[in-house]
Amino acid sequence: MSDHRLQTSPSDLPSGVPATVSVLTAADWVDPAALPSGPGCADCSAVQPSGWWFHLRRCATCGHVGCCDSSPQQHAREHYEQTGHPVIRSYEPGEDWFFDYRTGDYATCPEVCAPLARPEDQPAPGPLGRVPTDWKQQLH
Ligand SMILES: [Zn+2]
């Protein structure tokens, strides 16, 4: 082992983990051109008739719109766990922060393309007509 570059090779890493994953910053994960998947949580919207969410988050990498950690289903985090896309941006009107699940903290990232938030007539919690009356008790 005279060459230090040989001490860590991709084969030493857990299978399925790209060798470069640890050096990617939050900003590296952002694709500014990735359009949001829709006006509400993509996964809650697929659940009939009971899916509802509190606040919305947009995947900065692919545009998947999911629901926040306070929501019953936590689909934004599930999307991270399933795809490895670690950075989200708020999809709530008036909010412009990014968050990195790997650090559990906010991150500085380049801005993404519009729309930057759910439609103003989409309530939080939402969607209209599907939020149970005891929704506050169901938050995480
Ligand atoms: Zn959801």
Ligand SMILES: [Zn+2]
């Ligand atoms: Zn994604």
